[in-house]
Amino acid sequence: MAALPYMQFYVADYLADTMHLTLEQHGAYMLLMMNYWQTGKPLPDDDQRLQCICKANAQQWEMLRPALLEFFDAHDGYWHHRRIDRDLEKVLAKSESARKAAQKRHGSPNDQRKLCGRNANAQRAQVRTGSHTDTDTDTDTDTDTEQRKSNGTSASDAPTQSDSDAESTGQAGKSGYPEAFELVWKKYPKRPGSNPKNKAFHAWRARVKEGADPANILAGTVRYANYIRDTGRQNTEFIMQAVRFFGTSCEYENEWTPPEDPAPGSGSPHNGFGKIDYNDGVKQGVPDGQTNF
Numbered sequence: 001m002a003a004l005p006y007m008q009f010y011v012a013d014y015l016a017d018t019m020h021l022t023l024e025q026h027g028a029y030m031l032l033m034m035n036y037w038q039t040g041k042p043l044p045d046d047d048q049r050l051q052c053i054c055k056a057n058a059q060q061w062e063m064l065r066p067a068l069l070e071f072f073d074a075h076d077g078y079w080h081h082r083r084i085d086r087d088l089e090k091v092l093a094k095s096e097s098a099r100k101a102a103q104k105r106h107g108s109p110n111d112q113r114k115l116c117g118r119n120a121n122a123q124r125a126q127v128r129t130g131s132h133t134d135t136d137t138d139t140d141t142d143t144d145t146e147q148r149k150s151n152g153t154s155a156s157d158a159p160t161q162s163d164s165d166a167e168s169t170g171q172a173g174k175s176g177y178p179e180a181f182e183l184v185w186k187k188y189p190k191r192p193g194s195n196p197k198n199k200a201f202h203a204w205r206a207r208v209k210e211g212a213d214p215a216n217i218l219a220g221t222v223r224y225a226n227y228i229r230d231t232g233r234q235n236t237e238f239i240m241q242a243v244r245f246f247g248t249s250c251e252y253e254n255e256w257t258p259p260e261d262p263a264p265g266s267g268s269p270h271n272g273f274g275k276i277d278y279n280d281g282v283k284q285g286v287p288d289g290q291t292n293f
Helices: 011-018 023-039 047-053 058-069 082-106 109-129 141-151 163-169 179-187 197-209 214-230
Strands: 073-075 078-080
Touching (some): 011 023, 082 197, 179 214
């Protein structure tokens, strides 16, 4: 299988399970997990192969193997990792769902070839007969250009939609963007600097074409906006560009849960000095040289 673009990494869980490892054991374990994810299958129970993956010599691997084996289930000639197997299953199921959705919209490759053949035959027949069908699609070109100038957008910024796009992404609004996207864009937190709307729209539309539910994307956008608000990051450069949020990493699927407030007494010992009254208990009017407390 082709290498997956990214691997989910649960920092808190990893640290909780590996605090007892040495620096060398951490590095070897990370290399094994990366190879596992990249190949998409369990590791062969072959000391020489595993040693090569960990970049270790024979003596180092003899010391590393017992510590690393506790994170895997060794059976049937392979090292299995339950957490990675579950994540791989989810990613592959999502990819297969998107593939089926795309195939349902556009048909199989054979259907596409038949359609292209029919279009080519129709064009040849039109050339032979010299026929021509008048259309009025270009009669309002000047009006459209003036309207784009007044809106501050160029022809390249204006979204274009085919009939199939309109059907899958919703009715287009006055701005030319689908109403579903306009709602998402309205909810997306504003950020300083570059955040091109047209690129965000193309990323959003690509996810919808892959089978993503616009309602789920909207819900994820609202969660992200609440997260930005609750963490005090409004109108800062820490807000990611929308094109990335709607991109292939599908950031809108994250929970975006803000960190919980620390429990009383669990804060840093270096906090709270500004609230201490250092004059409390000090006696007034004591001559110099004598204690005043």
